[in-house]
Amino acid sequence: MAENPDMLPIKANDPNYKISTMHHGNVHALTMDIVGLQETFPIKYITIFSAKNRPMQYHLTSIISNPTERHLEKLDGIVWKDVPQRSMFFEQSQTVTISCVADFESYSGETDELRLLRTQIERIRKNRYGFIKTVPCGFVATRYGEYWEETSKVWLTSRVLELDNGANRFNFTFKISNASQEDQGIFTCAAEREHDKTFVSSWVKQGRPGSKPLIELVPCDGTNFQDRTARNQITLKKQNPNCIRCRSFGYPNARMNFKKAGTILNPTPNLHLDFHNYLMKGGVPELTLTFWNPNERDAGIYSCEAENEMGSVSVPFNIRVV
Structure with a gap:
């Protein structure tokens, strides 16, 4: 299995993103707004990549009453x-x-x-699939x-x-x-x-010994796979951006990828892959597949795969576009 895929470089003039950097004292931050996904995605991500020479991870809530810069000074104090x-x-x-x-x-x-x-x-x-709590x-x-x-x-x-x-x-x-x-x-x-x-x-x-990874699929449109009638079916609407999150639970952390019809997906102008640790679930690895402009060509059978030293697992899901 391939390593976690390289992510699509984000250019300064990319219309899908608004990016800014800021700092206060020893804390440096990068903010990223994702355009067009306000209803299905957290609007803003904050990543702290330096704090007094210690690796630290922070998250700011998406909606704050004052400009983000005013809150950075507080981050320096934990x-x-x-x-x-x-x-x-x-x-x-x-x-x-x-x-x-x-x-x-x-x-x-x-x-x-x-x-x-x-x-x-x-x-x-x-044992291939589960729900993280x-x-x-x-x-x-x-x-x-x-x-x-x-x-x-x-x-x-x-x-x-x-x-x-x-x-x-x-x-x-x-x-x-x-x-x-x-x-x-x-x-x-x-x-x-x-x-x-x-x-x-x-x-x-x-x-x-470690443990073979298990997978949780979380569609960004709110489809609840805990409802057994859903049967891993995801419906995308044409020209409406949407995404699917795949989380892996196992030790050590797994390498992950998405496949369509058995072929590993790579980023394209219409397809974005983002790998990070999902802090609200204990920092489990999460790979997000985002469709910027869904169309008929995006329909088909997909799978999320995760692999570590103890084994691998693959969970299929079906995407249809209406």
């Missing part, structure tokens, strides 16, 4: 002090501990909070101060400390005792403010 390893392995019945610590150096109000999320996949259709494990916020909770299997504690320099330190610790296969997944520490978030994710897995 500093991770302790995060889980990128991958953690445990044996049956061991205790798993996940700790997240972040300093909020600039106060943005009651919306400041640190959350822990767990992402897992529900398998269906002979992300659920909260707990959070700590300025307005709640210190908190702890204990059950027969899970223990968590969280608190906010005010430091001498005026920053607030958010601490969150989550322990799973007698861990088993059902506790596997991607655990994500998310530091959140009113208009921005930063994420750090860790694969938590039983045993050392």
Whole structure:
């Protein structure tokens, strides 16, 4: 299988995009507006590619009341002090501990909070296909101060400390005792403010071997494949831009591509391929196939394929154009 495809270069005068760069202090950002997809796509993407020489990923909400530039100064004020390893392995019945610590150096109000999320996949259709689910494990916020909770299997504690320099330190610790296969997944520490978030994710897995990838297909038009009657059927309207997202869940992360009639798709002026990590689902790999101007030639049988060291998987879907 080919590596993740090279993406179509975006030119400054490309009518499909509006791109701008900005910076504040040590934070540098690139914004991209996708023209024509306001109804089916998030309008704006923000990628932070440099922050005090540390690799970090941020997301700003699409709709903000003031210009984006005014929010960059706040991004410079979230500093991770302790995060889980990128991958953690445990044996049956061991205790798993996940700790997240972040300093909020600039106060943005009651919306400041640190959350822990767990992402897992529900398998269906002979283990090739599934639905990725992300659920909260707990959070700590300025307005709640210190908190702890204990059950027969899970223990968590969280608190906010005010430091001498005026920053607030958010601490969150989550322990799973007698861990088993059902506790596997991607655990994500998310530091959140009113208009921005930063994420750090860790694969938590039983045993050392990896896992064969599973795939989730998410049409941008809202078609719900969890409805068994949908049968992976996607309908595109002529001249209306639309897209299909393919997400891969497995360890290690998979290489991905789209195929039509068995042939790997490459970018064209009408076809855009975008590969990134979907932060809201624990940073799972996501490959998006976008049709700028659908026409009859785009109809046919497609598939999304994912492959890692443990194996490969292919999920077909049918596109018709009306």
